[in-house]
Amino acid sequence: MKLFVNARYLIVPISSLVTIYGIFAGGIYTWIGVFLFGTYTIIDTLTKNIHLRAEKDQNGDSFGIKEFQYVVMYFMLPVFILLQIVLAWRLFQFTSGVIIEPSVLSGINFQSGITLTNLVGATLSTALWAGLGIIYGHELSHNKKEGFFVSRLIMALSGASHFTYAHVYNHHLDLGHEDDPATAPRGRNVYTHTWLSHAGQSKFSYDLEQEKLANQGKSIFSFDNKWIVGYLYSLPSVFLFIWSGGALGLLALISVWSVSNFLLEALNFMGHYGLIRSPEKPVEHRHSWDNDNVFTSWFFIEIGRQGDHHVRGETYFWELDDVGAPNYGIGYFSLFVLTLIPSLFRRFVRTLLDDWDKNHATEQEVAIANKFKELGIRS
Amino acid sequence: MLNFFRKNKEQVAEINTDTEPVILTVEKGKTLLNAALRSGIGWPHKCKVGSCGTCKCLILSGQIKPQIDFSYVLSPKDIADGYVLACQSELKSDIKVDVKLIKKLGDKK
Numbered sequence: 001m002k003l004f005v006n007a008r009y010l011i012v013p014i015s016s017l018v019t020i021y022g023i024f025a026g027g028i029y030t031w032i033g034v035f036l037f038g039t040y041t042i043i044d045t046l047t048k049n050i051h052l053r054a055e056k057d058q059n060g061d062s063f064g065i066k067e068f069q070y071v072v073m074y075f076m077l078p079v080f081i082l083l084q085i086v087l088a089w090r091l092f093q094f095t096s097g098v099i100i101e102p103s104v105l106s107g108i109n110f111q112s113g114i115t116l117t118n119l120v121g122a123t124l125s126t127a128l129w130a131g132l133g134i135i136y137g138h139e140l141s142h143n144k145k146e147g148f149f150v151s152r153l154i155m156a157l158s159g160a161s162h163f164t165y166a167h168v169y170n171h172h173l174d175l176g177h178e179d180d181p182a183t184a185p186r187g188r189n190v191y192t193h194t195w196l197s198h199a200g201q202s203k204f205s206y207d208l209e210q211e212k213l214a215n216q217g218k219s220i221f222s223f224d225n226k227w228i229v230g231y232l233y234s235l236p237s238v239f240l241f242i243w244s245g246g247a248l249g250l251l252a253l254i255s256v257w258s259v260s261n262f263l264l265e266a267l268n269f270m271g272h273y274g275l276i277r278s279p280e281k282p283v284e285h286r287h288s289w290d291n292d293n294v295f296t297s298w299f300f301i302e303i304g305r306q307g308d309h310h311v312r313g314e315t316y317f318w319e320l321d322d323v324g325a326p327n328y329g330i331g332y333f334s335l336f337v338l339t340l341i342p343s344l345f346r347r348f349v350r351t352l353l354d355d356w357d358k359n360h361a362t363e364q365e366v367a368i369a370n371k372f373k374e375l376g377i378r379s
Numbered sequence: 380m381l382n383f384f385r386k387n388k389e390q391v392a393e394i395n396t397d398t399e400p401v402i403l404t405v406e407k408g409k410t411l412l413n414a415a416l417r418s419g420i421g422w423p424h425k426c427k428v429g430s431c432g433t434c435k436c437l438i439l440s441g442q443i444k445p446q447i448d449f450s451y452v453l454s455p456k457d458i459a460d461g462y463v464l465a466c467q468s469e470l471k472s473d474i475k476v477d478v479k480l481i482k483k484l485g486d487k488k
Contacts, residue, residue, distance in 0.1 A: 142428060168429065
């Protein structure tokens with residue numbers, strides 16, 4: 001049981017390595033990251049009704065092995081760096097006009113050179129799996145030792161190093177309130193939310209540093225400014241892509257960052273859409289949506305157990321459990337597809353929000369929900 | 380010799396020594412707040428991730444190991460006076476600490 005509980009969280013690490021190999025192998029294999037993402041969407045939908053509780057031994061302790069899980073999470077930093085390097089190498093081959101032909105490197109067959117179509121596949125594969133790196137950036141943001149720094153570096157690979165501070169000091173504190181840019185209010189679609197949440201969290205992180213440095217009597221133009229330093233961490237990616245592909249390389253990096261940040265904000269969007277918290281009330285289970293079908297739980301290292309996570313923010317992911325939080329009833333992959341069509345998502349979530357208003361919300365929270373309804377926004 | 384072994388495994392926090400003292404054992408790697416809550420001590424808290432400041436307490440003696448930079452939540456004066464966030468503090472030595480508890484182990488309410 002112990003081996004199984006720990007090994008089941010390896011879906012993303014293994015899939016990321018397969019994606020890297022696919023881009024290296026070239027040809028049609030550059031699309032393998034996209035293919036895996038699509039396949040997992042189908043598996044997630046097929047397993048939507050299977051929900052498991054967190055397994056514990058006779059003493060009530062989790063089967064999770066902290067040392068193993070942390071090694072895996074730290075290992076993902078070089079994996080995501082390698083993902084960018086292999087895409088940059090393909091960009092270099094394309095812009096250099098390398099002839100498309102079979103080649104061998106250290107006994108490994110690959111196709112040298114790349115077509116524009118397969119370069120698009122490589123870029124999309126990289127973007128999707130770089131975006132999934134956020135699940136490690138998120139988990140490690142709650143580790144205040146060296147893990148916090150690794151989280152910053154992982155997020156910097158997507159140009160979003162500000163997330164680590166904003167998530168802890170803003171999202172966890174102001175969840176469900178208008179002061180939290182990562183909470184999507186009723187009526188907003190995922191596309192608008194991506195821009196507003198990203199910009200809002202970055203602004204929060206800037207303001208946080210400005211206040212801290214003012215208290216310390218330091219200039220905001222300082223290496224003590226974590227907002228600035230965070231963006232500096234992203235510069236190696238910028239240099240790598242411009243060096244390898246010029247303007248096309250920059251376009252590819254912008255594409256990778258756009259998709260990966262869209263996935264990040266889609267997770268924020270789904271995690272708390274339309275839920276409301278009176279500012280004077282503490283964060284409770286009812287202020288998050290759970291997505292805990294079996295595939296989502298294992299793939300997203302339990303990030304879908306948002307209800308428990310936001311009340312016990314210090315808890316390792318493998319210890320999180322079903323706490324009776326509001327539940328979408330489907331996994332993140334399936335729900336993500338719905339969010340791409342805003343009208344469909346709002347229809348899906350309407351009955352869930354009506355139920356939340358009736359059975360979970362306080363009087364003050366219902367009053368706020370009613371203000372949305374007066375504006376014609378039911379979901 | 381015994382003290383040598385104990386030192387690596389756990390430290391002791393004496394809470395509110397001037398009024399109603401409570402003795403708390405804090406295991407290595409656990410935070411002051413977590414140890415207090417596990418022992419049924421009503422330590423004020425809210426977010427448990429170091430962002431709200433509700434678990435703020437005053438270290439009177441001894442040393443803690445901060446897990447984060449407290450300057451995002453505590454003022455420079457608070458930090459200079461010895462205030463820390465219990466949810467982000469491990470113990471480096473036995474300590475004496477002041478905090479306004481909500482309730483104590485054994486209290487009826």
